[in-house]
Structures are given as C-alpha cells and as structure tokens.
Amino acid sequence: MEPDQTVPATEQRKSSFGDTAIWMRGLYMLLLVLAFGVAQMLLCVTTIAQFLWLLFSGEPNVQLTHFGRSLARWLADTALFLTGATDVKPFPWAPWPPAS
Template sequence: MSEFKSNVTSDAFWLRTLYMVAFFLVYRVIDLLVLLLTVVQWFFRLFTGQPQAELAVFATALGVYVQQIVHYLAGRTEEKPYPFQDWPALPPTNPDGGE
C-alpha cells in the first residue's frame, strides 16, 4: 500500500500520465492522417498507376513514429517520441522500388 501512496504523490507519475494522455491524443490524430494518406495514395494510383514516392516515405516514417508512441504508452520504453527526440529517419529507397 505504501507503493501506491508513493506513486499517487509522485510528481514523476503524474507527469508521465500527462505525457501518456498527450501522446494518446497525438496517436488518434495520426489515425485520421493515415486515413487521409490512404485516400491520397489511392488517387495517385488511380491516375498515375503508382503511389507518390514522397508520401510513401512519409507514411513509413509515420508508422515508425506510431510504433514509438505505442511503446511509450505500453511502458516498453521511457523514451518519449518526437518532439522529445528526432523524427524517425529512414534509409533512402532505391528508385526501382526496393529498399
């Protein structure tokens, strides 16, 4: 019971709780952004026959960012994602579509 009392009165516990709520809200906004990216890529494929490369790279980085958020929310890591660290960097893709 003393552990509970210690956690409830801990500033670090409540600060992490605040960060968790904020990152969960960011996660929900990204969910809508992924829907928008999906629709835009669908139109690119419809009119050009292939996805827009820069959007595909951004979507991949966004996926890594979501992974970082989930790891933070789940308690797998204490490292807060962007903007507390750099945006996920990806290696450049080959022009032929391979990575």
C-alpha cells in the same frame, strides 16, 4: 504462507500516488494519446491520397511512401511509450523518425 507480521500492511506496499515522475508520465501519455488520434486521421488521409495517386498514375507517390513510413514509425514508437514498453518519449521530445 503468512504475511510478515512485523511490518504494517501500509509499509509492505508503497503507493505511487505521490510520485511526481509517474504523474508527469501520465501527462505525456495523455498528450500522446491525443496526438495518436490525430496521426491516425493523417494516416487515413495519406492512404486515400496514395490510392488516388495509384489509380491515376499507376505507381506509388514516393513522397507519400516516405511520409507513410516515418508516420508508421512514429505511431509504433508512440505505442511503445504508451504501453510502458519503453521510457523513450517520441516526437516532439525526440527527433521525427526517419523513413528508413
């Protein structure tokens, strides 16, 4: 199959370098990648705290469980945005996800 000879190659494929919306998404992505790293560290701290709580009390801490669930949902929502699976920006541009 031959390429369309009537349209110049530069017009056949449009560049997105001048698209402000894409650059803004890139800025959001950069900020969220940094926040994702902080959240991973927070998840590690929460995990250690929950383990210590289990070790000494024999049962999980309810507050840590709820926080862990909501943090996991935020991490999932952020990963969906970062990978382009959704255009919905997570917290802080949306409410913090519930622990349901």
